[in-house]
Amino acid sequence: MLFSNALIGLREGLEAVLVVSILVAFLVRTERRRALPLVWAGVGVAVALSVGLGAVLTYTAATLSFEAQEAFGGIASIIAVAFVTGMIFWMRRAGRTLAAQLRGQLDEALQLGPVAVATVAFLAVAREGLETAVFFFSSVQSAGGGTVLPLVGFLIGITISILLGWLLYAGAIKVNLSKFFTVTGVLLVFVAAGVFAYGVHDLQEASLLPGLHALAFDVSEYVPPNSWYGALLKGIFNFSPQTTVLEAVVWGGYVVIVLALFLRPHRGAARPVQTRTGDAK
């Protein structure tokens, strides 16, 4: 009971913590600490919104229709992908600028506006926040009914995810900057691809997209979702052991296109920045 609920906390927590910790590490490394409050504001708003809506759904006479929930999760995921993709290329460009010793022009180079910074943080947390909040409240309710184990397990899971996020952050602070950009950039590509596929899956479940039962592969025998490694894979890369064809196509397409663009040689003229969000689609 403790373990299973801890895995849920870990998985849901990681999905948010991962992106936020990279965002924070990036802002700290590039001496943009003054943008940090925006990150925490985005996180705070998302948490408040999720917890508020979760409490309303749990304790009052309200429910969200299934389609609305899935559509919300799905659309928020896909918007999040657009933003994270923007961030990936923003980091790439910033890395190049820094490599060229143009620290003085950093602010000019970092064109990601404050609203966008807050939005990335917001989306990273809000995406799974509602589901997590509802889960949290139901475990609180069961704690009132006598079993604290689910609540304790859930909190342990969240704590571990925050710890992992912090370790990632601490590690990111140590590596040299150009390596940091490459490593976190590549990591983010896979994270975003997972979020993209997951969002597509939500929309398939909401019947907004077809092909829910056309599975590309099913490895749930080998990677059970309720195992610790299944939870980690899901938490970090949104890996689903039962992946639909559409999910696989979206995931593969995203990784191939974005990774190629991200890793293409730096030399030559700066590529047009405006096409970035277009690549995410």
Next chain:
Amino acid sequence: MTTNARTLLPALGAILLAAGCAGQPAGDAPGAITVDASDDACTLSATSAPAGTIRFDITNKGSQVTEFYLYGEGDRIISEVENIGPGLNRQLVAEVPQGGKYTTACKPGMRGDGIRGDFTVTGTAAAQGGAAAQAVTDYKRYVDEQADELKARTTQFIAAVKAGDVAQAKQLYAQARIPWERIEPVAESFGDLDPRMDGREADLEPGQQFTGFHRLEKDLWVTGPQPDTPAIADQLLADVDQLVAQTRTVELTPSGAANGAKELLDEVATGKVTGEEEIFSHTDLWDFKANVDGARQVVTALRPVLTEKDPKLVATLDEKFAAVDALLARYQVGDGYRLYTELTQEQVKELAAAVDALSEPLSKTAGVVAR
């Protein structure tokens, strides 16, 4: 990016707003179908439900995280709830307007096809006739709420009785009966439950045991706790449980509900106004008020139907309900009411007259609804 952010944020806000507005009354899920999900079983308290809003109350009694799905034809997901941790309880609300064959599934470990079962949805939500069907749904919700309330309050009352705390039990007695009196016509429809729970000593047939609320009333107010008082108390609580379970499955009709409202007023006229119901505790006015409130709830639920068919009747009912309320309010003492024995002959007459005046138009509602 900045421009994107500015356009996207309001968009997300709109999604949230739309999501928020999709909220619908659910309460504590009265009438929900309970689902016991374990690692190797998926047990539903009912495998069929009328079309419309169907609620499932899922409890994960297994050791793995589970999910619960309701599928339509071709495994189309009607509704699902994910991430039900072991020991947790989650609710699923499904909108199913069309009758037919459906499938439920629990998925312990969140994988595979899950433990499946057939689920039948009867009728079509729209075909029942909008306003009347809605009235029944609204009233059914009220009945379910009151049944839950009855259980909660009786549990407290019984606890006090069994603890031997006579003073406390006396205080809780009339409170516990309020939800009962509000939905009495529904409760009475379950055969021998009503006489066992609410039988009066004077109405007993030879050889019948005196049990239920009024037996405890006598123990508390007249004789003091008896050797079998705890057993009687336990029986009452068990009967309440059974009653709550049976109200869940009861099928109501608009005219049936309207007839029930009339019965409630008859109850007032034959029992409460005469002081016979609570012969030991004299808390008749508590019951009186509860009966009237129960009847009013029927009218409230039926209001759209009645307004359409006979607006004048609705106006009369409002007026007569208000008159009874005003009269009752005079005898209110704190949360409760004056004891029946404290009323004068004149005051009793006055109450009886007000009830009769309300009873007359109320008796017409069933006919109007069926029209």
